[in-house]
Amino acid sequence: MQVSKAFISAACMTKIGRHFKLGIKNLIHEVTACMEEKTGSRPDYLIVASALSALQTHQLDIASITTQYLGWNNIPSMRVETGETSGIAALELAQYIVRSGAASKVLVIGVEKMTEYPSNKVNADYAKILDYDTEYVRNITPPNYAALVMKEYMRKYGVTRDDVAEWPVRMHANAVSNPYAQLRFPVSKEGVRNAMVISEPITLLDAFPIGDGAAAVLVTDESARGKDAVEVVAITSASAPSLYLRDDMTELPATKAAWASLRRKLEAQRLDEVALQVHDSYSIYGILALETLGVSDRGKACSIIPSLEYLNVGGGLKARGHPIGATGLYQVAETYELMIEGFAGKQYSGEYALIHSMSGPDYNARLALLRRW
């Protein structure tokens, strides 16, 4: 049976930052206005990815509220929330809708308003991506887990604090050329080492910044495909056991499972030559993602970070920023731009691009494989 194809036909992003003058609807409007200008038409289905909208802006059903705000009467809509992978989960759903024939133009918006409250509330709400009853109530937060994982990784493979600092150094260098990035300045290993400790050994410069943002992509079928289109080859996803039940904390089990069912689609491509976007809420996770995807041998990823030309071209979560539910769509939008016209000072001529997204210490993972059309 011939499975129908799905494409990304347009992408829009807002600059990530502390947008004190923009509410969640204003952020959405920035990308929908951009999308209407680029495509000249309205979608026939709307999906909004937002992880924290209910907690930070008190808004449930942000998708319907968005259609009301925009005057998009009668357009079906839904909100998608899967923690930090919400953006890719929305794309996953959108491509199924398109392939099913239920709609031919699905607009996928990722949005997060993170600066309505002091950081203690933001961090507490973000920690609810973990198990509330067993982890959150015991004051375990995502950076605590990332710190445990980083310590274990350094111990197991004899990796140093400065080796891990390769990650933020590279991400910040990339973000300098990304006009939508929140942290557009370079950092040094010394700066990373001496920055404020978030959860030892993780410092401020190992962690993503808090920022508002919205990104959108238009997912279409063959009939509505624009001239600048990238094919969504496949999206795979998986979930994983709690960190404390794992035999090896330095492996990303959900990512591994999602990758096992996707890798054959990449044919004989070498991953170190493919444009890659990996989830790096904390430096250690970017490194583990490279190892889990087989880009590097276990325990060796730090040394190859400088050599991967198309790694997180926008600066990753670390430096581009991580407006939680919007992040996956920033990854997709950056990759789309990279494949169509170049992005952040880089041109890419390869056929494939791979995007990795995960929530917390890989409680769920999603991989999106894109292909030049």
Add this chain to the structure above:
Amino acid sequence: MKGFKVLSRPEAKVGILGWGAYIPRQRLKASEIAGLWGFEHSITKALWIEEKAVAAADEDAVTMGWYAARSAIVRAGINPQDIGAVFVGTESKPYAVKPSATIIADALNVSYKKLSTDMEFACRAGSEGLRIATALVASGTIKYGLAIGSDTAQANPGDVLELTAASGAAAYVVGPAEESVARFEGMVTYITDTPDFWRRDCSHYPLHGEGFTGDPAYFHHIMTSVKMLMEELGLKPEDFDYAVFHQPNGKFPLRVGKKLGFPKEKILPGIVTPWIGNTYNASALLGLAKVLDSAKPGQRILVAPFGSGAGSDAISIIVTDRVLEVREKAPKVEELIARKKYISYAQYARSRHIIRRIV
């Protein structure tokens, strides 16, 4: 002496006749606060706060304000009976209802025929008092006015504000420009509704919006008021010899000055917060007092207080020859900074009534 750019402004008829300062003797090291609550020690460097002044159990905004005002009157060399208005800017008044200004005025033997009130606008009520007193003098309503900024600033124990929230007072006597030690060249104020920092009724401690207190509040308001002043007076940063800004910590005034084009050397002489903390309503006014302690006749000073909520004043002042005659008549800010004794966090908690007890 530098010439006035605009003579028609009402404030050009008015000047500072005397200034006074008070800084309590007790000092608490910021590192002790950081250590107690488990802050990264680098935070004290990042904010540039070394120690803060702590009012003793028998000191409050009234006693400190009185001391600073007495020094200002001594320097002004006037009869307190000729003072027609007393304004006290504070956010830590001892009485929620009952003016502090009347206590200070009576203790100073100021005339009963006067205007007198407490003012509240976070850290810039004192400078609004200065503006109003100046306007009353300019209009001929009063001969001399007294404006005081005094605070025993509160901070929620364990909040980052606790590193800087401090106690201190500054006072200014204003009157006719020809009698002044420093003449006002121009004053402007920029105010919006920006909730960056607040304390609700009956709440012991204020709350704040973290990063929101920075760019949209402190930086936006000070930069707007200073640019407005320079535009109205036709002045550039090069025309000023000193620039004094509100000092919530040591770093912000340097950063806002840099953004406005003032070199560090013009800002450092007015910096006080790293050694005494943020004295709220006295913060920028103590910085100005420190500059007046050493400025030469003819020099031009920019003062830009900021108050959360939010607003900023920008004031251009030109020092006159009389400054040399009155300077030594009262304690200088540097002498008050040097006069200190270190206390523990426990003594601080007792002094600032952080320990709740029934007496």
